[in-house]
Amino acid sequence: MGLLSLNTQRHAALKTLIFMVMLVGVMKPPISRAETLSRLVTVYNSWEEEEGASNSSAAQYLDLWTSGNMNGFKLDLEGSGRIAAIEEEIEAGDDDVHRLYSLALTVSKPGSGGWLTLGRQAISSLTGHNIIDGVSLSIGSDPFTVNARWGIISDISNDDPDEEKTFGIGADYLLRSGMTIGLDYAQITDDGHVMEELVAVDWTYSWFRHTKAYFTLNYDLMSETYHEVLLGTRIFLSELITTTLEYSQNVSRFEADSIYSVFAIDATETTAFSLMFTPNPDTRYIWEYAVESFEGGDGGKRYVLGGRWTPGRSSFYLDFIQHLETGGELIELSLGASAYIHPLVKLGIGGDFSSTEPENDESISSYLGYLGGEWKPSPNKEMTLRVEQSGDEVLEDPTLAIRLALKLEF
Amino acid sequence: MNRRVCFYIRRLFLAALVIVALSPVLSWAMRFSHKVHEQKGVAECTTCHPADALSIIPSPEVCTPCHEGVDLDDTDFGPTRTHTPLWVRQHGRDSSEPDAQCKSCHTSSFCNDCHEGGELSPDLTKRTIRTEGVPRTHTSRFRIVHPLKTTGGQIDECFTCHAEEFCSDCHDTYRGKNRLKTVSHRESWTKIEAGTGGPLHEDFSLGQCQDCHPDGALSSRDWSAAHSREAKRSLKSCQSCHPSGAVCKDCHSALTGLKISPHPRNWRSIQAKFRKEAPEVCAECH
Numbered sequence: 014m015g016l017l018s019l020n021t022q023r024h025a026a027l028k029t030l031i032f033m034v035m036l037v038g039v040m041k042p043p044i045s046r047a048e049t050l051s052r053l054v055t056v057y058n059s060w061e062e063e064e065g066a067s068n069s070s071a072a073q074y075l076d077l078w079t080s081g082n083m084n085g086f087k088l089d090l091e092g093s094g095r096i097a098a099i100e101e102e103i104e105a106g107d108d109d110v111h112r113l114y115s116l117a118l119t120v121s122k123p124g125s126g127g128w129l130t131l132g133r134q135a136i137s138s139l140t141g142h143n144i145i146d147g148v149s150l151s152i153g154s155d156p157f158t159v160n161a162r163w164g165i166i167s168d169i170s171n172d173d174p175d176e177e178k179t180f181g182i183g184a185d186y187l188l189r190s191g192m193t194i195g196l197d198y199a200q201i202t203d204d205g206h207v208m209e210e211l212v213a214v215d216w217t218y219s220w221f222r223h224t225k226a227y228f229t230l231n232y233d234l235m236s237e238t239y240h241e242v243l244l245g246t247r248i249f250l251s252e253l254i255t256t257t258l259e260y261s262q263n264v265s266r267f268e269a270d271s272i273y274s275v276f277a278i279d280a281t282e283t284t285a286f287s288l289m290f291t292p293n294p295d296t297r298y299i300w301e302y303a304v305e306s307f308e309g310g311d312g313g314k315r316y317v318l319g320g321r322w323t324p325g326r327s328s329f330y331l332d333f334i335q336h337l338e339t340g341g342e343l344i345e346l347s348l349g350a351s352a353y354i355h356p357l358v359k360l361g362i363g364g365d366f367s368s369t370e371p372e373n374d375e376s377i378s379s380y381l382g383y384l385g386g387e388w389k390p391s392p393n394k395e396m397t398l399r400v401e402q403s404g405d406e407v408l409e410d411p412t413l414a415i416r417l418a419l420k421l422e423f
Numbered sequence: 424m425n426r427r428v429c430f431y432i433r434r435l436f437l438a439a440l441v442i443v444a445l446s447p448v449l450s451w452a453m454r455f456s457h458k459v460h461e462q463k464g465v466a467e468c469t470t471c472h473p474a475d476a477l478s479i480i481p482s483p484e485v486c487t488p489c490h491e492g493v494d495l496d497d498t499d500f501g502p503t504r505t506h507t508p509l510w511v512r513q514h515g516r517d518s519s520e521p522d523a524q525c526k527s528c529h530t531s532s533f534c535n536d537c538h539e540g541g542e543l544s545p546d547l548t549k550r551t552i553r554t555e556g557v558p559r560t561h562t563s564r565f566r567i568v569h570p571l572k573t574t575g576g577q578i579d580e581c582f583t584c585h586a587e588e589f590c591s592d593c594h595d596t597y598r599g600k601n602r603l604k605t606v607s608h609r610e611s612w613t614k615i616e617a618g619t620g621g622p623l624h625e626d627f628s629l630g631q632c633q634d635c636h637p638d639g640a641l642s643s644r645d646w647s648a649a650h651s652r653e654a655k656r657s658l659k660s661c662q663s664c665h666p667s668g669a670v671c672k673d674c675h676s677a678l679t680g681l682k683i684s685p686h687p688r689n690w691r692s693i694q695a696k697f698r699k700e701a702p703e704v705c706a707e708c709h
Binding site for chain 2: 206207208235236237238265267269270271274275276277278279281294307308309311323325326
């Protein structure tokens with residue numbers, strides 16, 4: 014990273030900070046009955062790498078919210094900051110600590126259903142430095158609403174900043190009770206050239222409390238293909254049994270300036286059926302069967318069998334998943350439990366096992382086990398600790414990992 | 424007697440038909456219950472309904488620390504007239520669909536700040552030990568089981584959170600080890616003999632391809648069919664290791680190599696748009 018771009022990044026971050034402070038300063042006096050909430054979270058991770066090496070990371074998050082009323086309008090201001098570093102990635106002299114700052118102001122007129130949000134986000138990470146400015150708004154209320162959003166993503170990693178612009182507009186219409194249809198248009202441009210262009214239709218229908226049906230269609234105007242089709246229905250046979258049937262078709266999409274955007278691509282079709290049995294609010298059993306097929310032939314199947322039990326404040330889960338793919342077979346088993354041993358202390362234990370047998374290759378298995386705890390001495394303080402060990406048939410020695418997190422609200 | 428049996432069977436069949444037809448009318452979805460939440464220890468209303476929130480209906484993020492996304496989809500919350508932006512309700516399902524385009528506008532930090540980063544989940548089953556926001560599909564050592572999970576359209580799910588470099592960073596480390604190669608890569612065309620006992624293909628230059636393969640004709644399509652099948656199903660996998668596509672142009676350029684067109688069937692109707700918006704891409708091969 015050049016010195017110039019580093020300075021540009023710092024100037025942009027400084028401008029964002031000044032903008033935030035000014036906005037808060039301007040807003041603060043006229044706001045009546047303003048309420049604020051802040052949250053500070055600190056997370057530390059430590060884990061073993063292959064061949065005995067170790068690594069660690071630390072991250073801190075600060076979120077701030079304030080809201081109030083001014084001249085009949087409701088104002089919500091939300092700010093967020095994130096700073097994180099990974100031990101092995103830090104190099105002397107580099108400013109490669111991951112940072113994210115965002116600020117968003119939402120103005121709404123109570124009762125009107127409309128709102129306007131203005132926001133700015135600054136991101137700095139090893140992969141680049143970006144400033145994202147955005148505006149989104151929604152006008153109207155049921156049965157008809159219109160929404161629009163604009164965004165400018167400025168890549169300031171290089172000496173010659175690059176700008177990508179996004180634009181979207183959509184409308185939702187409540188056709189009748191329980192039935193909604195939405196139309197959307199989205200476009201991404203880079204230096205004035207269209208990189209992506211999509212139109213979408215979204216339809217949902219809820220028939221009382223018995224049936225839900227949904228349909229999504231995304232059409233890629235650049236490649237003139239149906240990028241995504243989703244058709245599904247969920248039928249509630251009784252209070253206890255829910256069935257879901259879904260069909261989806263997907264075709265990968267690339268931005269126009271990628272050479273892959275001009276390559277032929279096959280669509281993938283998936284049909285899935287699931288059955289959920291909930292004999293009581295504390296118990297649920299899940300069964301799922303899915304078939305995947307490719308435009309050029311072949312395909313795969315997936316079976317899922319699982320259960321959830323939540324007596325009192327305790328919880329247990331068990332999942333079994335089998336994938337039968339064109340390239341081989343994969344089996345996964347995971348289970349876990351958590352319970353309060355004290356009104357303020359919760360403990361959890363669990364693990365999983367995976368085994369894969371690729372076609373024309375030997376099978377490989379792996380496992381993971383964890384032990385976790387949560388201590389909440391007061392409603393605004395929380396500490397969690399998790400110790401995890403995992404291993405597989407490729408690595409000779411199992412590896413250990415630890416996560417410690419502290420949360421404070423004020 | 425037989426007539427009577429037949430009569431009853433017909434009546435029974437008719438009754439069953441009516442019950443099946445009316446079963447949706449007689450049934451109910453799983454309903455959201457405040458009482459159950461109270462019993463589970465959610466005593467304060469403000470836990471789910473923040474003061475001065477835009478809507479009385481909590482955002483899904485309020486629910487996900489304790490519930491899975493599928494629970495939200497399967498629960499009837501009652502009338503949602505004030506909950507009009509469809510995205511808010513659907514983004515969980517949409518983002519888990521193959522080829523979700525979340526990363527087109529957001530970094531993974533955007534997701535993590537709500538789902539993991541800024542919120543410590545009381546659900547200890549979440550796999551947040553190493554990287555934040557790891558989905559449940561990442562059981563055990565994901566790098567051991569991922570080859571089967573990243574076939575076909577499923578690879579697109581990876582790119583919702585990961586940049587393409589996430590794959591290539593690891594695969595580059597193991598370059599040359601057969602186990603980590605896809606089927607089409609286990610025997611590269613460069614290692615195939617030109618005729619029985621002839622020199623390897625890697626001994627020829629790209630300018631010589633047409634000498635033996637006029638118009639891209641191949642004597643055996645084993646290798647080309649395998650890589651074509653994999654590429655068409657999972658082109659983003661190719662991109663993760665070959666970001667510029669330079670390796671594709673060895674055979675698919677119009678200038679050198681086999682000169683085989685990689686374009687889709689509808690290329691004639693869409694090529695003008697790509698020529699206008701990204702002429703530099705066309706210039707790479709033409």
